[in-house]
Amino acid sequence: MxxxxxxxxxxxxxxxxxxxxxxxxxxxxxxxxxxxxxxxxxxxxxxxxxxxxxxxxxxxxxxxxxxxxxxxxxxxxxxxxxxxxxxxxxxxxxxxxxxxxxxxxxxxxxxxxxxxxxxxxxxxxxxxxxxxxxxATKASRVVAAAGGGSVMEFGLRRAQGPDAGILGSRAAFIGGCQFTSNVLAGKRYGIPLSGTQAHSWIQCFPDELEAFRAYARTFPDQCLLLVDTYNVLKSGVPNAIKVGLELEAEGHRFLGIRIDSGDLTYLSREARKMLDQAGLEHARIVASNDLDEHTISAIRAQGAAIDSWGVGTHLITSKDTxxxxxxxxxxxxxxxxxxxxxxxxxxxxxxxxxxxxxxxxxxxxxxxxxxxxxxxxxxxxxxxxxxxxxxxxxxxxxxxxxxxxxxxxxxxxxxxxxxxxxxxxxxxxxxxxxxxxxxxxxxxxxxxxxxxxxxxxxxxxxxxxxxxxxxxxxxxxxxxxxxxx
Amino acid sequence: MxxxxxxxxxxxxxxxxxxxxxxxxxxxxxxxxxxxxxxxxxxxxxxxxxxxxxxxxxxxxxxxxxxxxxxxxxxxxxxxxxxxxxxxxxxxxxxxxxxxxxxxxxxxxxxxxxxxxxxxxxxxxxxxxxxxxxxATKASRVVAAAGGGSVMEFGLRRAQGPDAGILGSRAAFIGGCQFTSNVLAGKRYGIPLSGTQAHSWIQCFPDELEAFRAYARTFPDQCLLLVDTYNVLKSGVPNAIKVGLELEAEGHRFLGIRIDSGDLTYLSREARKMLDQAGLEHARIVASNDLDEHTISAIRAQGAAIDSWGVGTHLITSKDTxxxxxxxxxxxxxxxxxxxxxxxxxxxxxxxxxxxxxxxxxxxxxxxxxxxxxxxxxxxxxxxxxxxxxxxxxxxxxxxxxxxxxxxxxxxxxxxxxxxxxxxxxxxxxxxxxxxxxxxxxxxxxxxxxxxxxxxxxxxxxxxxxxxxxxxxxxxxxxxxxxxx
CATH class of the missing domain: 3.20.140.10 (nicotinate phosphoribosyltransferase)
Structure with missing residues (x-):
C-alpha cells in the first residue's frame, strides 16, 4: 500500500x-x-x-x-x-x-x-x-463444503494480477482455508504454505517411479506424490505405494498422494483401497482440478475418499460472482x-x-x-x-x-x-x-x-x-x- | 513489479x-x-x-x-x-x-x-x-459492440484489488478503450483520463440546478453533467439544458450529460430530443450502468442516442469469464x-x-x-x-x-x-x-x-x-x- x-x-x-x-x-x-x-x-x-x-x-x-x-x-x-x-x-x-x-x-x-x-x-x-x-465469503463456502477436510488455496496463477493473488490468499485464510501455495502471501501474512511437485517434475525424469523416488529423497518427511501424470490407477498409485513403503521402511512417514484429473470420486475410492491394502492407511489423498463448493459437495456426497482439497480459479476469482x-x-x-x-x-x-x-x-x-x-x-x-x-x-x-x-x-x-x-x-x-x-x-x-x-x-x-x-x-x-x- | x-x-x-x-x-x-x-x-x-x-x-x-x-x-x-x-x-x-x-x-x-x-x-x-x-480481450469485445462510440473503463472500485485495477486499465486500453477513470493507471501508463462528478456531488448542494451550476463554474469547458440523481427527464435534463445554455452564452462549449440508471435506450432518445430542441445538438450523451458488450449491442440495436459508454465491473473483471x-x-x-x-x-x-x-x-x-x-x-x-x-x-x-x-x-x-x-x-x-x-x-x-x-x-x-x-x-x-x- x-x-x-x-x-x-x-x-x-x-x-x-x-x-x-x-x-x-x-x-x-x-x-x-x-x-x-x-x-x-x-x-x-x-x-x-x-x-x-x-x-x-x-x-x-x-x-x-x-x-x-x-x-x-x-x-x-x-x-x-x-x-x-x-x-x-x-x-x-x-x-x-x-x-x-x-x-x-x-x-x-x-x-x-x-x-x-x-x-x-x-x-x-x-x-x-x-x-x-x-x-473471504467464497472461501467460507468452500470450507463449509469440504466438511472437516482441509482446504488449500492455490489460485495465484489464475488470480486477477499479483495483488489479487496476495490479498485473495489473505482473504481465503480469513474465510477458513488452512494453507496457501502463494509464497509471497506466506511471507507477508504468515499464512502456512503447502506445495510439492507438478506434472513437469514427473515428466523430467526417465520414468514416474524414478521421479517419485527423487522427490522422496529430497523431502522424505513431506512426501506427497502427484499420481495422475500418466495413469492414476495403472501407474501413479502403484508407483506411489512402492515409494511410500520404501520411505516407511527407512523410518519416515509417507504423506500421501494428490490426484489432479479424472473422476475424483471413483479414483479416490480406488486409490484408498490400494493404499489401505498396502498398509498405508494413514496416507492422505489430496484432490484438485477445477473445484468449487458445489463440486466438492457433490463428490463428498458420493463417498469420495478425499482428505484435503486444493482449490484455485473458482476461489481466487469467486468465479461465479x-x-x-x-x-x-x-x-x-x-x-x-x-x-x-x-x-x-x-x-x-x-x-x-x-x-x-x-x-x-x-x-x-x-x-x-x-x-x-x-x-x-x-x-x-x-x-x-x-x-x-x-x-x-x-x-x-x-x-x-x-x-x-x-x-x-x-x-x-x-x-x-x-x-x-x-x-x-x-x-x-x-x-x-x-x-x-x-x-x-x-x-x-x-x-x-x-x-x-x-x-x-x-x-x-x-x-x-x-x-x-x-x-x-x-x-x-x-x-x-x-x-x- | x-x-x-x-x-x-x-x-x-x-x-x-x-x-x-x-x-x-x-x-x-x-x-x-x-x-x-x-x-x-x-x-x-x-x-x-x-x-x-x-x-x-x-x-x-x-x-x-x-x-x-x-x-x-x-x-x-x-x-x-x-x-x-x-x-x-x-x-x-x-x-x-x-x-x-x-x-x-x-x-x-x-x-x-x-x-x-x-x-x-x-x-x-x-x-x-x-x-x-x-x-484486453474483453475490452476488444466491448469496443466492437460500441461501434464508433468511445469507451471509458471505470472499473477500479470493482477490480479484484489495486493491481487488477491498474493492469486491467492498461489491458483495456490495449483492447481499444480510449479513457480510464483510474488516475494511477493514467500516471503509470499515460492512459487518457476522464471523469466529472458523482451523485454525491448533486446531493451535496441545495438542489440539482445549483449543483450543476457549481460544476460548470469550476469546469466550464469540461462540463458533463450527471442527470439521474433525482429524475432524468423531469429534472436532470431540463436543469442540464439550462446550465448548458448559460455556459454557451458565456462562450463555452457545453460537453453534455451522463445517464447512469434507468432504461438507457428510452432515456437517451428522449434526452437527445430535448437537447436538440434547445439547440444543443453537439452535446454528447454518455451512458453507464452495469454495461457489457451484449447490453451495449442490444441498446444500440434499438436506436439509443448514446455517444460514449462507461464500462466498469463487467470489463475490469471479465465478469462472465x-x-x-x-x-x-x-x-x-x-x-x-x-x-x-x-x-x-x-x-x-x-x-x-x-x-x-x-x-x-x-x-x-x-x-x-x-x-x-x-x-x-x-x-x-x-x-x-x-x-x-x-x-x-x-x-x-x-x-x-x-x-x-x-x-x-x-x-x-x-x-x-x-x-x-x-x-x-x-x-x-x-x-x-x-x-x-x-x-x-x-x-x-x-x-x-x-x-x-x-x-x-x-x-x-x-x-x-x-x-x-x-x-x-x-x-x-x-x-x-x-x-x-
Whole structure:
C-alpha cells in the first residue's frame, strides 16, 4: 500500500476541486460502504479488507511525482494542488471487524469527515473491501463444503494480477482455508504454505517411479506424490505405494498422494483401497482440478475418499460472482459536526439509500444464535419486547424477546488517528469461524439459503419514507412549474 | 513489479530444491504458456501482459528478507538457499507481441532455460499474462459492440484489488478503450483520463440546478453533467439544458450529460430530443450502468442516442469469464541445448500437450486477411500449395495457395538479456486494432463466432501421435508386468 494517493477515480479529484472552488472546502459528509446482494447465491457474507484500508489511510499522501502528474493534466488550479500537497486524512472511520458476518445494506465502513477527504478515499476503500470480502465469503463456502477436510488455496496463477493473488490468499485464510501455495502471501501474512511437485517434475525424469523416488529423497518427511501424470490407477498409485513403503521402511512417514484429473470420486475410492491394502492407511489423498463448493459437495456426497482439497480459479476469482458490487453512498451532510440526513432516490427500490448516521445492531437469542439485525440510527436503543418489520414487505413482522444485542461497527479512526488495534490474522480466522457458528444452518445452506432478517429500525424507516416523499413532491412541483411556463 | 521473487507457488521452490539435490541443476527445459478456451464465448483473443513479464524477469532476485523467510520455513537446505541468493534469470524467452490476435493452444510465451529457472517463473508469468490477456480481450469485445462510440473503463472500485485495477486499465486500453477513470493507471501508463462528478456531488448542494451550476463554474469547458440523481427527464435534463445554455452564452462549449440508471435506450432518445430542441445538438450523451458488450449491442440495436459508454465491473473483471485459464506446460527437456520433446497424456484429449520446440505461423490471403494458423516445429518451412488438417477431426482439410506467412513469436530474452524493445502503449493499441482488422467479421461475431482454423503442422502432428503411442504402450506393459507378478 505504497504510492496510493492516485489509486482513485479522476472524478473524485474533479469533485474535490469543485468543492474547494465553490466554498465547500469545510463541508462535512457521512458515507456508507455497503453491498446490495450476497454473492454466489449464498446466505451470508464475511467482511474482510479492513487491515488494508487502515494501511491505505495511513499511507495516504501525494508524492511530488503525483503532484507533477496532476499539474501536467492542466485541469487543476494551484490553490487546489496546494491543498493536495499537504493532504492527510483527518476524518472518522467506523467499520465492522474483519471476519464479521454481514448482510446486504449494512454499512461495513462508515466515513465521516470533510467531504473532500471522504470523497477521495471512496475508490480505494471499495476496491479493497469489495475484493477481500468477496474472497473471504467464497472461501467460507468452500470450507463449509469440504466438511472437516482441509482446504488449500492455490489460485495465484489464475488470480486477477499479483495483488489479487496476495490479498485473495489473505482473504481465503480469513474465510477458513488452512494453507496457501502463494509464497509471497506466506511471507507477508504468515499464512502456512503447502506445495510439492507438478506434472513437469514427473515428466523430467526417465520414468514416474524414478521421479517419485527423487522427490522422496529430497523431502522424505513431506512426501506427497502427484499420481495422475500418466495413469492414476495403472501407474501413479502403484508407483506411489512402492515409494511410500520404501520411505516407511527407512523410518519416515509417507504423506500421501494428490490426484489432479479424472473422476475424483471413483479414483479416490480406488486409490484408498490400494493404499489401505498396502498398509498405508494413514496416507492422505489430496484432490484438485477445477473445484468449487458445489463440486466438492457433490463428490463428498458420493463417498469420495478425499482428505484435503486444493482449490484455485473458482476461489481466487469467486468465479461465479467475480465482484461483490459494494457501493459508497452519501447518507448525511453538514457543517461543524451537525449533519442533515440525505437520501438518493431511484426508479429501482433496491437502489434507494438509507439516510442518516447509522449503526448495525445484531439480536441474539439465549443460545447465542443470531436472530435478526436492525440497521438503526446512531442514537437508538432497543428494549424488549421489540417488534421489527421488513422495510419493503412491511406486513412481515416479528417480535423479539429475551434477546442480547451487539453493535457491529467499531471506531477505527478518530480525527485521522487510528484508535483500533489490528487483530492477528489467525485470530480473525478464528473469529470468522465463531461468527459462522452463530448462524443457523438454514442461513448457511450453499443453495437457496434461508434469508436472514435485516430490517430498518422504525425511526430510520420513518426518516426514509419522509425524505422520499419530500424529494418526489419537489420534483413533481418543479416539473409542473416548468410545464406551465 | 518490486519484491517479486516470492510471487510464486511453493511447489516451484520445492521442485527447484529437488532438481538441485538430484543432480538436475543443469537440466534444461522448454515450457509453453497457452490457453485452451477463448473467454466470453468469443472467436479471438488479444495477447497482453508482456511488458509486465519483462519487468518481472528484470527485477527477479531474492532479497535478504526473502532469504530469511525461506530459511525460516525449515524445508530448504543451505546449498539450495545459496543458489537462490544469487539467482538471476539466464534463459531465453520468446513471446507474441502485446496486441497480437491469438487462439487456443498457441504458445503466447515460450521459455527455454535451466529447468530450475523456467519453473520458478511459471506462476508469475501465468498470473500476469492470464489477467491482462483476459481484459484486453474483453475490452476488444466491448469496443466492437460500441461501434464508433468511445469507451471509458471505470472499473477500479470493482477490480479484484489495486493491481487488477491498474493492469486491467492498461489491458483495456490495449483492447481499444480510449479513457480510464483510474488516475494511477493514467500516471503509470499515460492512459487518457476522464471523469466529472458523482451523485454525491448533486446531493451535496441545495438542489440539482445549483449543483450543476457549481460544476460548470469550476469546469466550464469540461462540463458533463450527471442527470439521474433525482429524475432524468423531469429534472436532470431540463436543469442540464439550462446550465448548458448559460455556459454557451458565456462562450463555452457545453460537453453534455451522463445517464447512469434507468432504461438507457428510452432515456437517451428522449434526452437527445430535448437537447436538440434547445439547440444543443453537439452535446454528447454518455451512458453507464452495469454495461457489457451484449447490453451495449442490444441498446444500440434499438436506436439509443448514446455517444460514449462507461464500462466498469463487467470489463475490469471479465465478469462472465473471470479467468483465462492459461497453463504452462513442459514441451521438451534436455542438456546443453539439445532437447528431447515431451508430452503429457490425459484422459481428456483437450489436455494432451503439444511436444517439442514450437512456433506459430499465420497464413494470410492476398487481401491481408488471416486464413489459418499452424502450430509447427521450430525448423519447419511451408510452401504452396499446403494442405493442412484439423488435429482431432483429421478429415477436415484445407489447401492453402497464394499465401503470405508471418511467424508470431519474437525473441524477448536471450541468455537472460533482453533483446526486445518494448513498444509504446499507444502503438500496442493501434497494432491490436490492425490485428483485429485482419480477421473476418465472422470470427469477430460476439455470439457464436466462426472458429478460426488453428492446425498442427504434419510434422508436429506425427511427433505427437508417436509419443502418445509410446507412452500408452509403456503404461500397458508395466501394468501387465505388475498384474502377472
Amino acid at each position: 505504497q504510492d496510493v494517493a492516485l489509486l482513485t477515480d479522476l472524478y473524485q479529484l474533479t469533485m474535490m476541486q469543485g468543492y474547494y472552488q465553490n466554498g465547500y472546502e469545510n463541508k462535512e459528509a457521512v458515507f456508507d460502504l455497503y453491498f446490495r446482494k450476497i454473492p454466489s447465491g449464498g446466505g451470508y457474507v464475511i467482511a474482510a479488507g479492513l487491515e488494508q484500508v487502515v494501511e491505505y489511510i495511513e499511507n495516504l499522501r501525494f508524492s511530488s511525482e503525483d503532484m507533477a502528474y496532476l499539474r501536467g493534466l492542466n485541469i487543476f488550479d494551484e490553490g487546489f494542488l496546494n491543498l493536495l500537497k499537504d493532504f492527510r486524512f483527518h476524518g472518522d472511520i467506523d467499520a465492522v471487524p474483519e471476519g464479521t458476518v454481514v448482510f446486504p445494506y449494512e454499512p461495513l465502513v462508515r466515513v465521516k469527515g470533510r467531504i473532500l477527504e471522504a470523497q477521495l478515499i471512496e475508490t480505494a476503500l471499495l476496491n479493497i473491501i469489495n475484493f477481500e470480502t468477496l474472497i 467475480p465482484a461483490l458490487g459494494g457501493v459508497y453512498k452519501l447518507s448525511a451532510e453538514g457543517q461543524k459536526g451537525v449533519f442533515e440526513p440525505r437520501l438518493k432516490v431511484s426508479e429501482n427500490i433496491s437502489k434507494i439509500t438509507n439516510p442518516g448516521i447509522k449503526k448495525i445492531v445484531r439480536f441474539y437469542d439465549r443460545r447465542g444464535k443470531a436472530m435478526a439485525d436492525l440497521i438503526a440510527l446512531e442514537d437508538e436503543h432497543f428494549e424488549e419486547p421489540l417488534t421489527i418489520f421488513d422495510p419493503i414487505e412491511t406486513w412481515k413482522r416479528k417480535t423479539l424477546t429475551d434477546f442480547k444485542t451487539r453493535e457491529l461497527l467499531r471506531p477505527v479512526f478518530r480525527g485521522g488517528r487510528r484508535v483500533y488495534e489490528l487483530p492477528y490474522l489467525k485470530d480473525i480466522q478464528t473469529y470468522a469461524q465463531h461468527e459462522c457458528e452463530t448462524l443457523w444452518d438454514e442461513v448457511k445452506r450453499l443453495v437457496n439459503p434461508h434469508r436472514y432478517i435485516v430490517d430498518l429500525s422504525p425511526k430510520l424507516f420513518e426518516l426514509r419514507q419522509s425524505l422520499l416523499l419530500e424529494i418526489s413532491t419537489k420534483i413533481e412541483e418543479e416539473q409542473t412549474k416548468r410545464l406551465s411556463k | 518490486q519484491d517479486v521473487a516470492l510471487l510464486t507457488d511453493l511447489y516451484q521452490l520445492t521442485m527447484m530444491q529437488g532438481y538441485y539435490q538430484n543432480g538436475y541443476e543443469n537440466k534444461e527445459a522448454v515450457f509453453d504458456l497457452y490457453f485452451r478456451k477463448i473467454p466470453s464465448g468469443g472467436g479471438y483473443v488479444i495477447a497482453a501482459g508482456l511488458e509486465q513479464v519483462v519487468e518481472y524477469i528484470e527485477n527477479l532476485r531474492f532479497s535478504s528478507e526473502d532469504m530469511a523467510y525461506l530459511r525460516g520455513l525449515n524445508i530448504f537446505d543451505e546449498g539450495f538457499l545459496n543458489l537462490l541468493k544469487d539467482f538471476r534469470f539466464h534463459g531465453d524467452i520468446d513471446a507474441v507481441p502485446e496486441g497480437t490476435v491469438v487462439f487456443p493452444y498457441e504458445p503466447l510465451v515460450r521459455v527455454k532455460g535451466r529447468i530450475l529457472e523456467a519453473q520458478l517463473i511459471e506462476t508469475a508469468l501465468l498470473n500476469i499474462i492470464n489477467f491482462e490477456t483476459l481484459i 473471470p479467468a483465462l485459464g492459461g497453463v504452462y506446460k513442459l514441451s521438451a527437456e534436455g542438456q546443453k541445448g539439445v532437447f528431447e520433446p515431451r508430452l503429457k497424456v490425459s484422459e481428456n484429449i483437450s489436455k494432451i500437450t503439444n511436444p517439442g520446440i514450437k512456433k506459430i505461423v499465420r497464413f494470410y490471403d492476398r487481401r491481408g486477411k488471416a486464413m489459418a494458423d499452424l502450430i509447427a516445429l521450430e525448423d519447419e518451412h511451408f510452401e504452396e500449395p499446403l494442405t493442412i488438417f484439423d488435429p482431432i477431426e483429421t478429415w477436415k482439410r484445407k489447401t492453402l495457395t497464394d499465401f503470405k506467412t508471418r511467424e508470431l513469436l519474437r525473441p524477448v530474452f536471450r541468455g537472460g538479456r533482453r533483446v526486445y524493445e518494448l513498444p509504446y502503449l499507444k502503438d500496442i493499441q493501434t497494432y491490436a486494432q490492425h490485428e483485429c482488422e485482419t480477421l473476418w467479421d465472422e470470427v469477430k461475431r460476439l455470439v457464436n463466432p466462426h472458429r478460426y482454423i488453428v492446425d498442427l503442422s504434419p510434422k508436429l502432428f506425427e511427433l505427437r501421435q508417436s509419443l502418445l503411442l509410446e507412452i500408452s504402450t509403456k503404461i500397458e506393459e508395466e501394468q501387465t508386468k505388475r498384474l502377472s507378478k
